[in-house]
Amino acid sequence: MASPSSCTRSRYSNSGGDSLTFRALGARLGVDATAVYRHFADKDELILELVDRLLKEAMAGFTPDDNWRKTNVDIYERVRAVHLKFPRLAVLVASRTGRRAHEFSAVEHIIGALRRAGLSPESAGRYYRVLTEYVLGYMIEEATFRSLDAATQDGDRRAWLVEYRALPDDEFPNIASSIDHIPIDDDPRIFGWGLDLLLDAVEQQIQAPPPVST
Amino acid sequence: MASPSSCTRSRYSNSGGDSLTFRALGARLGVDATAVYRHFADKDELILELVDRLLKEAMAGFTPDDNWRKTNVDIYERVRAVHLKFPRLAVLVASRTGRRAHEFSAVEHIIGALRRAGLSPESAGRYYRVLTEYVLGYMIEEATFRSLDAATQDGDRRAWLVEYRALPDDEFPNIASSIDHIPIDDDPRIFGWGLDLLLDAVEQQIQAPPPVST
DNA sequence: ACCTGAACACCGTTCAAGT
DNA sequence: ACCTGAACACCGTTCAAGT
Numbered sequence: 001m002a003s004p005s006s007c008t009r010s011r012y013s014n015s016g017g018d019s020l021t022f023r024a025l026g027a028r029l030g031v032d033a034t035a036v037y038r039h040f041a042d043k044d045e046l047i048l049e050l051v052d053r054l055l056k057e058a059m060a061g062f063t064p065d066d067n068w069r070k071t072n073v074d075i076y077e078r079v080r081a082v083h084l085k086f087p088r089l090a091v092l093v094a095s096r097t098g099r100r101a102h103e104f105s106a107v108e109h110i111i112g113a114l115r116r117a118g119l120s121p122e123s124a125g126r127y128y129r130v131l132t133e134y135v136l137g138y139m140i141e142e143a144t145f146r147s148l149d150a151a152t153q154d155g156d157r158r159a160w161l162v163e164y165r166a167l168p169d170d171e172f173p174n175i176a177s178s179i180d181h182i183p184i185d186d187d188p189r190i191f192g193w194g195l196d197l198l199l200d201a202v203e204q205q206i207q208a209p210p211p212v213s214t
Numbered sequence: 215m216a217s218p219s220s221c222t223r224s225r226y227s228n229s230g231g232d233s234l235t236f237r238a239l240g241a242r243l244g245v246d247a248t249a250v251y252r253h254f255a256d257k258d259e260l261i262l263e264l265v266d267r268l269l270k271e272a273m274a275g276f277t278p279d280d281n282w283r284k285t286n287v288d289i290y291e292r293v294r295a296v297h298l299k300f301p302r303l304a305v306l307v308a309s310r311t312g313r314r315a316h317e318f319s320a321v322e323h324i325i326g327a328l329r330r331a332g333l334s335p336e337s338a339g340r341y342y343r344v345l346t347e348y349v350l351g352y353m354i355e356e357a358t359f360r361s362l363d364a365a366t367q368d369g370d371r372r373a374w375l376v377e378y379r380a381l382p383d384d385e386f387p388n389i390a391s392s393i394d395h396i397p398i399d400d401d402p403r404i405f406g407w408g409l410d411l412l413l414d415a416v417e418q419q420i421q422a423p424p425p426v427s428t
Numbered sequence: 429a430c431c432t433g434a435a436c437a438c439c440g441t442t443c444a445a446g447t
Numbered sequence: 448a449c450c451t452g453a454a455c456a457c458c459g460t461t462c463a464a465g466t
Contacts, residue, residue, distance in 0.1 A: 022459065032432050043459070044366060095358040097399055099373035104381060112388040125395030130408045137351025144309040144354060152258060159313035167318060174326040181339030185311055194344045201411040204418065236440065246451050257440070
């Protein structure tokens, strides 16, 4: 209800404000900013709890599909959706291993789908990590970008509409030839394109003779 | 020379300290913390300049290879190496579009390699973005993790050596079967595995009939 | 058992004043 | 043309004190 403070200027010029602070949290809850220390040892403990609640919300109502690929896409889209919903939290959260119940469950389902696809335990373990690292990395970048203030975001987006288009053709012939087809940085479709590409390659590994591993 | 301040406790419990601050910068340069405002409008301007210098360092001595795949891997490895060298800077930098000379040059070389591989302007533009988003996302996540303090990093790493291993086999059979083969979060080989998988899929697109695009 | 509030050691940024 | 230094509005965290 009561706006916590005017916040005319944020701590970083490119930060959109409203990040998670104990003072804002206390104001919102009507208690002192330090009251949170009665419940969590420090800010990191709070964040780990939030990782788990985020994954709980993401996985609510999930049931695995017979199609392993659909199952994995479903899980990763769910996790991404909830991070998009809380981008300022996602920045703090997505590089961490939550190591709590709802993360365990999501991991079990992902690896289960890869095993059902016909992957060996070795390949399932490795590709679980590669796929998940792609998704987490993408989400952090996306959330970081969306946490910037509007003007900074627009400046970065405009780079692909203005600066990259203004480059001299003779010096940058390849950019010139493709510029109409380079998606803007934060085009939401990129996530799915990359995930599909990775899953295509994994599917290829299943059909092809197993490659030499390192 | 002179350590700027003891810094026994950092602003966030999980931040490793030594991030980029105007006060630390001023102390290091022997000037007042606000002197930087004589040269940059705000912190964001400083960061954009640093993006360009990072890419300049990354691309120093680069020459494209005849092999398009080698060329792209070389560029992406160079960019990653320089971000690994300055992880606390990488966190601030890797989600941004630098839109300056050295970024233009790197983009030109990446798209050029994809065109030489036989991709259409459409596909080259799209896959440039997908590959780059993978690399940037991976780097942000890696840099964010390496910017955590040592104890927090160890806690996350230990999750895969302790918590995930302690899970009951009957409830988590797929994790149990693969646990010996799941790489730790920050295994440096994951980057290359993911990039190779994406490039495998791109190569597949070149050989196969072009797919319907969306 | 839980909360308060002053204090500490930090932030980016502004601005009047210096040279 | 460039720098200083006080000030402002913020941070996470500690700790003695309250109920």
